[in-house]
Amino acid sequence: MSSSPKFAVIGLLGAMLLATAAHAQPAKDLPNVGRAATAKEIAAWDIDVRPDFKGLPKGSGTVAKGQDVWEGKCAQCHGIFGESGEVFSPLVGGTTPEDIKTGHVARLNDRGFPGRTTLMKVATVSTLWDYINRAMPWTAPKSLTTDEVYSVTAFLLNLGGIVPENFELSDKNIAEVQQRMPNRNGMTLDHALWPGKGLSTAKAPDTRNVACMKDCEVGAKISSFLPEHARNAHGNLAEQNRSVGPQHGADTSKPAGTPVQRAVEPVAAPKAAAAPMALLNKNSCTACHAVAGKLVGPSFQEIAKKHGERGDAIAYLSGKIRSGGVGVWGQIPMPAQTLGEADAASIAQWLKSGAPR
């Protein structure tokens, strides 16, 4: 009977139906995908530190040691006193001894105060420790030792008047320092923007607009617009719109009211990736290299052609810029250059994009 073709067909169909049904069910187990992490692996990556200091490694560092690290690795961007806004927002300033008592930074209510520093905003000292540890210094993140992170944090806190000059910060006393953070009481959950239940946030959104459709009450005047002198501050808007369409971009290189050019002309590639001439000049790159055409060394465009396609082009080129070399382009050596990694990387980025003018 089992050899009957009819039964064989039914049997096969039945098996297929069963198989289909089985496939429609989500797999309960997903065997052989993923493996257990080793303790060593977890230790290597699990670096986060919570406000209750879970995750904080044992260690310590003094304000004095922190000042040494700071001046060597941090001050270029953040200023000697953490005050600089040249590269990043200022870290220090705007907090008072009174704030340390109240846990509220009073200047957050002073609309005349220029800017908000990190110490004015941050409520949790763990945040400083965690971020310095995971992301600083800017061009060499995760290169500080645990004790260096303690000491830099101590120095920063000292700049803000939160700990004294002879202070040694450690895993033992950091909870006490938390009680002196100037804005420790400055956070609120009074909003409906948390998409979960674990925090006691507000239930309803804070605005309640009504979709009026006719003769609605509206603002009676135009209260803000860009002044004429800012017309071209974002570049020529004609070059930032498609060359065809219902509207064209306004030619902001000319005064308002200038008739729009209607003819469609082939458009040149925009100058988004234009040569970083300031950087090239500042570092004297242009003494030996031109954008096109050989000088002492190969042109930037030749370099771009030869190395721009490499997967590691930016790393390779920025490394070459800083270390110099000989032999790739001939026997005239290129000396090592003293520019920073970030500058070298932006030149490398431009080279990778083909070194457009």
Added chain:
Amino acid sequence: MNSDDKPSGRLIKAPENFLDPAGIRQVFAEAKNGRRDFMRKAFAAAGAAAGAAAAPVALATSNPVQAGEGDPNILTLPEHSKGLGQAVATEGYGKPSKYEANVQRRQSPGLTQTAQASVSFAPLQSLFGIVTPSGLHFERHHQGWWDIDPSRHRLMLNGSDADMLKKAMVFTMDELMRLPSVSRFHFIECGANTGMEWGNVAVPTVQYSHGMLSCSEFTGVPLRILLDLAGVDYKKARFVLAEGADGSSMTRTIPMEMVESGEVLVAYGQNGEMLRPEQGYPLRLVVPGVQGVSWVKYLRRIEVGDKPYASKDEAIHYIDLMPNGQHRQYSSIQECKSVVTTPSGGQVLLDKGFYNISGLAWSGRGRIKRVDVSVDGGRNWRSARLEGAVLPKCLTRFNIDWVWDGKPALIQSRAMDETGYVQPSYKQLREVRSTRSIYHNNAVQTWLVQEDGEVKNVQLS
């Protein structure tokens, strides 16, 4: 006008940098002087102040031809009608037409001092539909972007304490891509999108005012599947920390409820291909409806725990200053918002007559229910057509017919989501939050169409 409406010295650079002090004074002087009358006079005054006193230029047809003659583009056959075109696979990976070269993501001058911790804005004024081409997706990097070898990328899953899960795990990309996958369309918006406009108009076009917004089809594994595999104790572990593999190793706290719902994805696909490096290749978190900073790129680790983490980007940045001096912390949801992308700031209408007003609406709380459009500064509204599939936590394209009579117009859009929440006006938003919160500005946007056809970014009060 209370003192909150004055621009304050704040760390976000754009408004102050963009308008020099004299410019800011001019803006506010203009705001305070006169112009008490309603619309018509307001238009004229703004036009004059913006230096557009010249006669209207948008008068003639934009498609002219002399009687009895013809368009040379028709009469003389072009090369492409008379010659042989290019071969297949001339470009192994095709590129946009060379005539599209103006459509680029761009930085806002003076917004940031480094290009590695910065933003580039998507050119919303030039995009159609709801999908952002991957190469035009906005960028926000905290410490520069990388192109990471996927064969060496790993995802680790562990707990703040050992008892949060049965076992900490490690996955390769091969393994993650073997798991059951889903593909979903979602918007991603930076929490600081439109942040430059809290106090006053600061930028000229929708690219800079709203361009930290993109939308893609993301493909990946629901994070829930991975947590189940690791045997997470959902009673204890109510928070999730996501961490990147780049220099900043960005971290953000995500509520477990979102993961349990199945909507949080560990994604590797974007619009049919792998993620672009600028968007976190090979792995990023997708947290629908939540601000972009939580969509951790170069995702290397997920930790489950019983408390939130107060990471740098939820304790120093991405906190919203309120008028009482307190900062809102863990503000995450991007509330219902919309903007007209065409016509929009910096464009010029070429002619009177018919136009299709088109824009985008989205909500971090679900689907868009309705979008209304006004051309008279919010006095009267008409409901727009919603195009295509209206998906939750996704961009929705809207369109509405408009015949421009050549007179000044104030174009606005106002979206409503499925919870009934209606996008607020600047007045309503500032009444609650003042002007210094940087993040979560979802106010109704106004574009002024001047008589000469040029469109300007304006705010009403």
